[in-house]
Amino acid sequence: MNNQAWLQRSLDSVWHPCTQMKQHPALPLVPVARAEGVWLEDFEGKRILDGISSWWVNLFGHGNPTINAAITDQLSRLEHVMLAGFTHAPAIELAERLSAKTGGALGHAFFASDGASAIEIALKMSFHTWQNAGQSDKREFVCLQGSYHGETLGALSVTDIPLFSEAYAPLIRNEHVHLAPSPDARLAQPGESAIDVANRAADALEQLLNERDGKVAALIIEPLVQCATGMAMHDPHYLKRARALCNQYGVHLICDEIAVGFARTGSFFAHEQAGIRPDLLCLSKGITGGYLPLSVVLCTDAIYQAFWHNETRRGFLHSHSYTGNPLACRAALATLDIFDTHDVLGANRRLSAHITQRLRAIALHPRIRNFRHRGMIWAADVDTDLADFNRRFFAQALQRGLLMRPIGNTIYLMPPYVLTTTEADWMADQALAALNATLAEAPAEHA
Numbered sequence: 001m002n003n004q005a006w007l008q009r010s011l012d013s014v015w016h017p018c019t020q021m022k023q024h025p026a027l028p029l030v031p032v033a034r035a036e037g038v039w040l041e042d043f044e045g046k047r048i049l050d051g052i053s054s055w056w057v058n059l060f061g062h063g064n065p066t067i068n069a070a071i072t073d074q075l076s077r078l079e080h081v082m083l084a085g086f087t088h089a090p091a092i093e094l095a096e097r098l099s100a101k102t103g104g105a106l107g108h109a110f111f112a113s114d115g116a117s118a119i120e121i122a123l124k125m126s127f128h129t130w131q132n133a134g135q136s137d138k139r140e141f142v143c144l145q146g147s148y149h150g151e152t153l154g155a156l157s158v159t160d161i162p163l164f165s166e167a168y169a170p171l172i173r174n175e176h177v178h179l180a181p182s183p184d185a186r187l188a189q190p191g192e193s194a195i196d197v198a199n200r201a202a203d204a205l206e207q208l209l210n211e212r213d214g215k216v217a218a219l220i221i222e223p224l225v226q227c228a229t230g231m232a233m234h235d236p237h238y239l240k241r242a243r244a245l246c247n248q249y250g251v252h253l254i255c256d257e258i259a260v261g262f263a264r265t266g267s268f269f270a271h272e273q274a275g276i277r278p279d280l281l282c283l284s285k286g287i288t289g290g291y292l293p294l295s296v297v298l299c300t301d302a303i304y305q306a307f308w309h310n311e312t313r314r315g316f317l318h319s320h321s322y323t324g325n326p327l328a329c330r331a332a333l334a335t336l337d338i339f340d341t342h343d344v345l346g347a348n349r350r351l352s353a354h355i356t357q358r359l360r361a362i363a364l365h366p367r368i369r370n371f372r373h374r375g376m377i378w379a380a381d382v383d384t385d386l387a388d389f390n391r392r393f394f395a396q397a398l399q400r401g402l403l404m405r406p407i408g409n410t411i412y413l414m415p416p417y418v419l420t421t422t423e424a425d426w427m428a429d430q431a432l433a434a435l436n437a438t439l440a441e442a443p444a445e446h447a
């Protein structure tokens with residue numbers, strides 16, 4: 001069967017995520033037959049470079065032999081067993097190894113399936129910790145302007161992207177949620193540095209925590225890069241200040257590293273760049289190398305101990321059927337094996353420098369603003385009035401065999417770490433060509 005036949009069957013039966021389905025006849029839907037390394041391939045043999053790691057999940061390429069072998073081996077032993085009342089080696093080993101990656105600061109791992117479910121867990125865990133500790137007034141949360149923590153109702157309550165939450169406003173309970181200013185470095189006034197912006201945002205956070213003293217359970221942050229709002233990047237100094245303020249006001253710090261963990265920002269965990277540890281750490285996406293749905297919330301011993309009690313209801317009674325699935329945990333262990341046996345951070349540093357250099361033509365483009373970069377993420381804002389710029393750019397890039405999905409007017413690249421320099425060069429050339437072609441379709445009036 002060819003692309004068109006699969007495409008039609010998909011439109012007839014699959015409700016695609018994050019999509020106004022009516023736009024699909026105009027917007028190409030891409031049927032993927034197979035994938036290897038950084039390349040996706042359709043049913044007619046056309047290859048597409050996965051410039052956004054399949055929604056930020058893929059680290060070491062599609063069809064990675066190490067991860068394939070681990071899953072195949074696990075398949076022959078145990079595909080799944082419930083984790084309530086039972087346990088298995090992959091979940092135990094993964095919990096131990098992830099804890100070790102935090103230097104033992106976060107001693108227990110609570111597993112779930114997707115990023116949003118990890119956020120639900122972290123919010124409930126923080127709230128319930130304070131309830132169990134007799135501090136029942138601590139039931140408020142603080143999130144940042146432009147935050148994104150997932151699409152379930154609880155996660156949407158700490159998400160500040162109206163496009164995703166507006167339609168469900170009557171269902172979302174966010175009267176207990178406060179928005180703190182984003183430390184987004186693009187907000188720098190003339191003469192201000194990223195650290196100045198971070199300090200300004202942290203001062204406002206301090207004022208908020210002071211006003212709500214004794215009421216706030218947790219501050220939730222996407223460390224270093226607020227991805228879904230348009231790759232807003234901030235200085236690590238903000239995290240340092242946020243950690244100190246959380247200590248001062250007795251507030252949990254939840255780091256949502258669902259998108260930025262696993263070396264995406266240049267350190268294994270993003271928060272390491274600030275020399276801090278959170279109280280709760282949410283991980284997903286890259287955790288399985290992009291293979292299987294898995295998420296985890298790591299917590300401090302203090303939080304774990306707050307639930308240790310004779311009374312059942314003081315326990316954390318949350319669950320999902322596929323929690324800690326053995327196949328997913330083995331994929332995650334294989335992913336950690338790759339980190340342990342290769343100098344991934346060093347290789348990424350070299351590749352990242354190369355890619356930044358190759359993206360210079362985009363960085364210096366007259367219609368580009370705020371070219372920015374951290375680790376293996378690059379982003380830039382395009383000066384255009386085109387309301388459907390993102391869809392047009394997506395189509396132009398796709399025509400050239402490159403998968404990029406701009407967020408509004410922000411174009412970004414977040415490729416798998418196994419990209420070669422030759423592939424990186426090709427990617428940079430196609431991104432520039434797609435940018436010029438999109439802008440040529442309908443140039444902005446002031447261009």
Ligand SMILES: Cc1ncc(COP(=O)(O)O)c(C=O)c1O
Binds near residue numbers: 119150151222284285
């Ligand atoms: C920072 C962050 N948190 C949470 C989520 C939600 O994860 P999931 O889509 O797996 O539910 C995402 C997804 O993009 C994310 O970027």
